[in-house]
Amino acid sequence: MEICRHNDQIEISELDPFLAELLRQIPASASPDGLPSAEQRLFSSPTNGKESELCAEWKIYVEPELRRLFQTATETVAADLEQLNGNEKSLANRTLRRHTHRCLVERTKPSAVGHRCKK
Numbered sequence: 001m002e003i004c005r006h007n008d009q010i011e012i013s014e015l016d017p018f019l020a021e022l023l024r025q026i027p028a029s030a031s032p033d034g035l036p037s038a039e040q041r042l043f044s045s046p047t048n049g050k051e052s053e054l055c056a057e058w059k060i061y062v063e064p065e066l067r068r069l070f071q072t073a074t075e076t077v078a079a080d081l082e083q084l085n086g087n088e089k090s091l092a093n094r095t096l097r098r099h100t101h102r103c104l105v106e107r108t109k110p111s112a113v114g115h116r117c118k119k
Helices: 017-024 026-030 036-042 052-084 102-108
Strands: 002-006 009-015 094-099 115-118
Antiparallel strands (some): 002 009, 002 115
């Protein structure tokens, strides 16, 4: 597997078929819907139920935004992974590309020009 950054794009190439299949399963595996223990871990109250008034406010004002952010992140991952949903029987040497936001690239990119590759 090779990971490269080309300007505003991150590219993972030569993806092992097993790893590609695991990546494709992330969106379904990340869904906490219908699993109380998963929801409790992801959206736990700040006081473990010790302060009922604070917990109630948390549930009203904070938890909906946490759920929205988690859902949005899961949708982003799912959209990126659609590149791996080809009809080919073999996933060998597949490439996954992800465009990054400019502000993120500018803050984290070690060099302003070119790309850096890491095996």
